[in-house]
Amino acid sequence: MAGGVSGRLTRREVVGYGLGDMGFNFYWTNISTFLLIFYTDVFGISAAAAASMLFVVKIFNAFTDPLIGAAADRTRTRWGKFRPFLLFGPLPLAAVGVLAFCTPDLGPTGKLIWACGTYLLLMTTYTSVNLPYSALSGVLSGDARERNAINASRFVAGFAGGTVVTAASPRLVQWLGGGDPTLGWPLTMLFWGLAAAVIFAISFSTTTERVQPPQAQPASIWQDLADLRSNRPWILLFFLALIIMGSITLRMTSTAYYFKYVVNRPELLASFMPAYLLAAAAGTALTPLLTRFIDKRKLMIGLMLASTLLSGAFLLVPSDNITMMYALQIGLGLALGPKSPLSFAMLADSADYNEWRHGRRATGMTFAASSFAQKLGTALAVAVIGAIFSALGYVPNAAQSADSQAGIVWLMSVIPAAFTLMAAGLMVFYTLDNPTMARIQADLAARKRPPSP
Secondary structure, eight states, X not given: OXXXXXXXXOXXXXXXXHHHHHHHHHHHHIXXXXXXXXXXXXXXXXXXXXXXXXXXXXXXXXXXXXXXXXXXXXXXXXXXXXXXXXXXXXXXXXXXXXXXXXXXXXXXXXXXXHHHHHHHHHHHHHXXXXXXXXXXTTTSOOOHHHHHHHHHHHHHHHHHHHHHHHHHHHHHHHHHTTTOHHHHHHHHHHHHHHHXXXXXXXXXXXXXXXXXXXXXXXXXXXXXXXXXXXXXXXXXXXXXXXXXXXXXHHHHHHHHHIIIIISSOGGGHHHXXXXXXXXXXXXXXXXXXXXXXXXXXXXXXXXXXXHHHHHHHGGGXXXXXXXXXXXXXXXXXXXXXXXXXXXXXXXXXXXHHHHHHHSOOOHHHHHHHHHHHHHHHHHHHHHHHHXXXXXXXXXXXXOXXXXXXXXXXXXXXXXXXXXXXXXXXXXXXXXXOHHHHHHHHHHHHHHHSOOOO
């Protein structure tokens, strides 16, 4: 096994690690689905200002990811490199999550400053726990099939967490706030933060770091970055993460606006997003089976092409055809579900490739740079949404113009479809197929094997 591995994964470890992503989705789903509409329709920040602020913070926060990844790679504790972040980070993260959804009585400029500061703090704290958690999947095992199982477990739990959040958060806000969303949102985030902390403790206690870097590995951050620049498979995965996250963010953020202002059925959001997430969980659960028969690269291309067709078809759905909306949404969930475990397994493969080629392993930096790409993709999506809303005259809590409604529909259909079509084209050039990875992992295992007497 790559990097020197002892012991096989247990079912308890696969499940325990996977549960962690449920906790992260208690944050991520609230942020991606509800934060922008919270800013515009509850806190009273204009759509253009909120979108611009989110864009700037995402760009800034993206540059902290390599620093966090480098710090994780260089962490030395009796618990390992990455697991300690699951032990010490959750409570600060819960506190910041509450602050980000508070609504102090400030003027327009003060509100924007508060939102900017708390959102930046939230995303930095979130990353300081989430990024080491992601990197942990690359050191639990060096076996490709076990990695597929690890990441499938992670994203099944993640989609399950997202399903619970989209169904429960609006109800919790109403119940905990007694009808006042300015009170309900902070209490709702406190609930999710404490629940996530319990889950992270389970992930910490059930996992073991097995894959170790070479003993003589240099400690230079700049060398890590230089290795990544020459790692072509990783470069392709970097842009893949950017593009796919852009597509997903466009649809998830636009969904609340779509049902509120186009369909005029905002209550459907509580079942529409869970329908997608449950379908995505089903698609994720099928990933280990699919990868037994289909190479990861070919499977990713097929999934992106299917997502392009399904998302583009949304443009043709009448605003009163609820059945067709749900059918397309479920299809998108099935198509996009496997992409998360596939992409994370590919990132672990690219870390193996880097060790095979350069004799150095920087798992944390590998995943950090991917997180950087995801945040750039999210920032790009938010910028697109803000630009469209500003250009077409979006007015919060009011009937929208025909142009504004059309813009919201395009954000749900054609624009994300263009993103996934680009992703499919990108994967044509990815080279770490199954035979190549089998050869790389055999070479790495041979390097670690003690010489014969």
